[in-house]
Amino acid sequence: MAGRKSDFTLTKLDDLFTTQAQRDEEQLSKIRDIPLELIDDFPDHPFKVRDDEDMMQLVESVKERGVITPATVRQKEDGRYELVSGHRRKRACELAGFETLRSEIVDLNRDEATILMVESNFQRSEILPSEKAFAYKMRLEAMKRQAGRPRKENVSPVGTNLRTDEQIAQETGDSRNQIHRYVRLTNxxxxxxxxxxxxxxxxxxxxxxxxxxxxxxxxxxxxxxxxxxxxxxxxxxxxxxxxxxxxxxxxxxxxxxxxEKPNQKEKIVLRGDRVRQLIPKNIPVSQTEDFVCKALEHYNKFLRNRAERDSR
Known part of the structure; x- marks a missing residue:
């Protein structure tokens, strides 16, 4: 049927010639405890790491069970490591007094790392507008640069013709227009x-x-x-x-x-039943407002005259 999406995806080349056990073992070989002093934060990381109550709970969890899910890092040319995901886990390890962070070393270029960094941090329960703004901007720019590069041979060649903002909109639930509004906030x-x-x-x-x-x-x-x-x-x-x-x-x-904005004007609320008791019954409803205003004018005049007498 026309327009129907296929569920078929191509298997990666490596997966055709290796067993699941071999692939699991290969992944484990990339996981190691890396000294915290050798791990640098991701450049211009848009997500704030706060020492709040949630962080203190994470610190206690790390003390009791260690880092259950390894952080993700990529090795730099100078031999140090760049943190892609796991900035809160790294901070928790620092506060817990640990010297290392259990991490998986991945082979990614800067744009691939940027996309992964944003995707992993969008799993947070609370994200500030400023965090979304810079994260969307970084990811859009990285995806646009990636679109012009040849794919790695191990990556499935099945792609999409979606615009980068459309793809992000489908993944995050924010509309394309909303995504671009967030990006404007970076200005x-x-x-x-x-x-x-x-x-x-x-x-x-x-x-x-x-x-x-x-x-x-x-x-x-x-x-x-x-x-x-x-x-x-x-x-x-x-x-x-x-x-x-x-x-x-x-x-x-x-x-x-x-x-003065309408929502900043102080409202005066008068109880209708109390006001009606003070208005003579022979005053028509159409003249009620005029009667109340004149009564207030006379009362204000009375207060001014009394103040003048008291000041003599």
Whole structure:
């Protein structure tokens, strides 16, 4: 039937001429305890390693049972090792007082290692927007470079014609547009990106701000600190429009950011039953608002007159 995907996949060449036992033994030969001092973190690793409660639990687990799942490393030209996956396990071993990390040594180039690093870290239960942003950017760039390279002879030649962003979208559940929104966040200054991680600035306003240059973004940060309020989506759209027109000055940013947003206006709640008891019954409903306003005006005048008398 047209359009139906086949479940058939080609077997790797090595798998045709080796037994499962031989392959398992070969994999075990690549697993060893490597001194922590010889293992370098992955360059520009986008995922934060925090010494939080989860880390302390991992430390206790490592102390009791060791590292159950080996970390993944690749050997560098200088003889040291580059950590591909297992940054939390490495940190746990350091905190537990271990001197080595059980690791599997893999033969990967930089782009292959980048793709594996991102894939393995996306299994975390919690990922910050900033972590996703730089991870998506690194993986997209690596996949685009990989697309132009010849495949290794042991890799199955069955491929896809999917765009890199489409492939990542299928694997992660984020839409293509959402992936590119995350990547835009990498253009934010660190303070704004931190606001996004904290949930103070939502995705859509953050994306609009990412189109401003660094100086304008710094001015926005100053206004956030001054007003203790973050910009709305509408405000960021207007600032981006002004920036594109060459009119986004420090004064313009201040003017936009100083506006009171609807959700920041303090609401006055009046109990209807109490108010109705104070309004004469002969006042029509249509005149209720006018009556209440005039009553408040008279009361305010009374308070001012009393304050003047007391000050004499």
């Amino acid at each position: 934010l200054v660190s303070e704004l990106l931190e606001f996004v991680d904290e949930g103070r600035i939502k995705m859509r306003p953050a994306v609009e701000l990412s189109y401003l240059d660094e100086d304008c973004q710094r001015d926005v940060v100053d206004e956030i600190d001054l007003n203790d309020a973050t910009p709305s989506h509408d405000q960021t759209i207007r600032m981006r429009k002004l920036f594109n027109e060459g009119n986004l000055t420090t004064e313009a940013i201040h003017a936009v950011m100083s506006e």
